[in-house]
Amino acid sequence: MGRSPCCEKAHTNKGAWTKEEDQRLVAYIKAHGEGCWRSLPKAAGLLRCGKSCRLRWINYLRPDLKRGNFTEEEDDLIIKLHQILGNKWSQIAGRLPGRTDNEIKNYWNTHIKRKLLARGIDPKTHRPLSVTAAAAAAPSSRPEDQPAARSSCSPETSGACCHNSDDDSVSAPHHGGIDLNLAISPPRDPPSPSPLPTATQEAEATSSATVEETTPTRKS
C-alpha cells in the first residue's frame, strides 16, 4: 500500500540541529511529554519532520542519556547481546541504560567490529575467523555450516528464525563455544520504579542467567 510522506519535505529543515531547535524541542516535550510526533513539530514551532524530532530526542536530547565512552563491561555486554540478538540494536539498547540504539550501532560498526576482527572473531557469526573462512571456502554438507544457512539463522537474522514467537524466548545459541542461555526481557523503562541492573550486573548475570523477552520482534 502506498504511503504519504511523513511530512511536507519542502517546508522542513534538514541536517544538523541548531541550539534553538533543540531548546524548542526539549521545552515542548518537558511541557507536553512525548506524544504525537507527527503533530509535534508544528505544535513546537519547529520546521522539522516528526521523525526527525523523535530521533533527535531519543538519540541526543533525552535527559537520561549517558553519553561518553563505553566501558569494558558495556563492550562485553554488547558483544554478548549481539551474539544472541544480531543487529537488533533497539533490543540491545534496551538492556544498556542510558545508551541509544543509534549509539550502539555506531559503536559496533566503528569499534567492536574491529576489536572482534583483531581477536580473530567474525563479528557477524561470532565464530573464529578461521572457521568462518574455512566454511566459506569449503562449505560443508551440514546445513548449519552453509553460509546461506547461517545467514538465515545467524545473529543477523536470529530474530527471524531463532526467535520463538510462541514464548518470546530465545533459545541458547552456542556461538564460539559460549553457552548462553538467554531470553530477553522487555526493554527497560527508565522512569520505572524497579530499575534494571547496571551494565556490569547485566554482564555478570548474562553469563549464566536467563532473561526473558516480551518485546515482539519487529521485522523478520
Next chain:
DNA sequence: AATAGATCCAACCGCCGACTT
C-alpha cells in the same frame, strides 16, 4: 603547513508492523 586518507557519529531514508478508519 598543507593535504590526503581514515575515522567517527548525527541524521536521513525507506521499510515494516500495529493500529485505526
Next chain:
DNA sequence: AAAGTCGGCGGTTGGATCTAT
C-alpha cells in the same frame, strides 16, 4: 477486508574531525 496513518527500526550516508605523510 482493505486502505490509510503512525511510530519505530535497521541500514546507510555525508560532513566534521582526527591522524599520518
